[in-house]
Amino acid sequence: MEAVIETKPRKDNWFFKSLRAIRAFFTNPTTLYILKRIGSSLITIVLLAALVTALLRLLPDEKFYSNSLYMKILGKAGEKAANNYKWSQLFEAGIVDKNNNRVSIFESIGKFLYYIIPIPKQIPIRWSADYSEVLKYWNGLIYFGKSSKFDNAFVLDIFKERCGISFLISMITVVFTYLISVPMGIAMAKKPGGTADKIGNIFVVLNYAIPAIVFYLIMNKAFGLINIDGKSFFNFKYNKSNPVITLIPPLFCMIFLSIPGVVIWVRRFMTDELSSDYVKFARSKGLSEQTIFYKHVFRNAVVPLVRNIPATLIFAFVGSYYVETIWGIPGTGNMLITFLSVQNPDVQGIQSLTVIYGAMSILAFLLGDIVTVFFDPRIKLTD
Amino acid sequence: MAKKEIKKVELLPTNKVKVGEPIVEVRDLEVQFSVRNRILTAIRRISLDIYKGEILAIVGESASGKSVFTKCLTGMLDANGRVSGGSIMYGGVDLAKFTTNDEWLAIRGKRISTIFQDPMTSLNPLLRIGSQISEVLIQHRGMSKEEAKKEAISLLTKVGIKDAEHRYSDYPFQYSGGMRQRVVIAIALACAPDILICDEPTTALDVTIQAQIIELIKELKKEYGFTVIFITHDLGVVAEIADRVAVMYAGQIVEYGTADDIYYDAKHPYTWSLLSSLPQLGQKGETLYSIIGTPPSLFNKIEGDAFAPRNPYALEIDFVKEPPMFKVSETHYAKTWLLDKRAPKVERPKILDEISERVNKIYGGGVKK
DSSP: OOOOOOOOOOSSSSHHHHHHHHHHHHHHHHOOOOOOOOHHHHHHHHHHHHHHHHHHHHHGGGGGOOHHHHHHHHHOHHHHHHHHHHHHHHHHHTTTTTTSSSHHHHHHHHHHHHHHHHSSSEEOOOOSSTTTTOOOOOOOOSSBBSSSSSOOHHHHHHHHHHHHHHHHHHHHHHHHHHHHHHHHHHHHHHTTSSHHHHHHHHHHHHHHHHHHHHHHHHHHHHHHHSSSSSOSSSOOOOTTTTTTHHHHHHHHHHHHHHHHHHHHHHHHHHHHHTHHHHHHHHHHHTTOHHHHIIIIIIHHHHHHHHHHHHHHHHHHHTTHHHHHHTTOOOOOHHHHHTOOOSSSSOOHHHHHHHHHHHHHHHHHHHHHHHHHHOOOOTTOOOO | OOOOOOOOOOOOOOOOOOOSEEEEEEEEEEEEEEEEEEEEEEEEEEEEEEETOOOOEEESTTSSSSSHEEEEEEEOTTTTEEEEEEEEEEEEGGGGOSSHHHTTTTTTTTTTEEOOOHHHHHHHHSOOHHHHHHHHHHHOOOOOOOOHHHHHHHHHHHHTTTHHHHHTOGGGGSSHHHHHHHHHHHHHTTOOEEEEEETTTTTTOHHHHHHHHHHHHHHHHHHHHEEEEHHHHHHHHHHHSSSSEEETTTEEEEEEEEEEHHHHHSSSSSHHHHHHHHHHGGTTTTTOOOOOOOOOOOTTTSSSOTTTGGGGOOOGGGGSSOOOEEEEESSSSEGGGGGTSSOOOOOOOOOGGGGHHHHHHHHHSOOOO
């Protein structure tokens, strides 16, 4: 028997329509899953921020000021001036507060978390060399601190200014890496043990065997800006006005070094699929090898490949510090190197950059998972 | 570089072959594999006729060469295997002489189809069921996409998929194991082949689904009139389906005959052992019969009868000289020296006398007459 339920006629004006749409969106299991993933990502980022802050606080105090400078001031201007220098440096690193009392690790963590949790806040910023005076307030949601390098600018501002070129480089790298690696992996998988496979394997092994730093040293010698011995063969330098030519050597390096990592996976996914039962059955159906290879095998091998693309992009983005240093490209890769300087590391810079990179990586993996849904009907993003 | 010449295979139509006449004639077939620089002879000089319209069951333990034998019919041997001797005549062509994939395209799927063991992995998990059926129709029967879709839906209905129109665009993971095997059968039948090779099609399925699939194959056989080669090691299934049975051991056919010949009048000691070890014959409290020893390694040259070391009835000559095929009746042949005039009289195991009633008890219909 059919149940007869009197339903009120649906109100069909734009307001109710959009209301229903919003409700459908938020009760969709996929949306819920993604929201959940974002939630757990935020927890991960908080833990990451706490961890990096704690680790930085474990560094000895001497890391944050120059002992020779301290002695010099001590000799010339006396103990008060020397201590003044020392305290100011430690204050900058967040180790002491403005009354020269030591800040506990938990207090540091709490403070940094308060900075990065997106709530409206006001943060006092000293603008002059005189540390007793507060001249300005920073207003906003997420505060990533001020760097002691890069002319005392805000970390986020430096990042914003520099991420464009880094992103461009990593984008081009990923596109070309896949454009080269995928056909190469396919050619290798077509005939395992054949000529193409052998040549490809030699390339991959050699590429892996040479340490990246050695490769960069060679490239530096040939095309770099500054050398160990002050000479360079071509003396390329990144030039903003002529980016196409001047970006060729760094891009070549990045692409060259990231090809084998993709090639071996393409080859592996393809050979995996080639040895599966459904390929045997497709062959017994009388399909031509060409059809089997592209319609069945490649189609299936693409799924795990696509999933890795966002992660590859982020790794290229984070890992571009060598090329940026060698060719003087003002990108984000440079930032981390500068922040991490052995003498006088930049605490707020390191903290903030770690959180930014961490957030980007988590986002990349989430994006990879979401993209997979469009390529594999078996995967549903639900719990 | 010279253009590669594609050899056109001129297959004669087989529809003139009458039911009961040989459609495939295998003579002295030998298949070798090279495994780590050693030669393994998987098939040792098999000769067999396959008659049109019959259901031929090939039984034998694992690694006896059942699958390899049928793979020779569609050129599906692994890359390290090759037909090293003999001939397979089909449609006026010697299939054993085929070398390239292009030649096989005229046979595979079109004339001879195969159903594999595991329906869970036979279908591409990422392609829709429908497209996996219609790609065969488009390739072999030159249909357009719409025609192929129509035909595919009718095929799906025929193999017992309900609501085929909607299920056409489903993915394999939305199907159960039994339904997937039905789809595999539909694909195999798409081009109305002459011969359907069933390579243990029910081994991966549970018993009730097994029975359904066997019933389906029988029904479709009646409708299309194709020949079935049914590989299995389940003699119970054989009793239910087969017209003729060939027993394989160590790369050879040691005995073949009608299902009755094999079940009631087996002559080869290996067939006796195989039948005696049927679990259905076991009585509560008795130890179930099992064949002692293991099959010989096919890397070595085999002297005499391959089964001799495991054979309680072995004669001295079994270790020296390979027995020929002795004719028992018009339909029944066995490869054992026990059939020689000079051989001592040997009684077959008593347990086999009860086989018919015990099989009857289990399968109801029992061995078909």
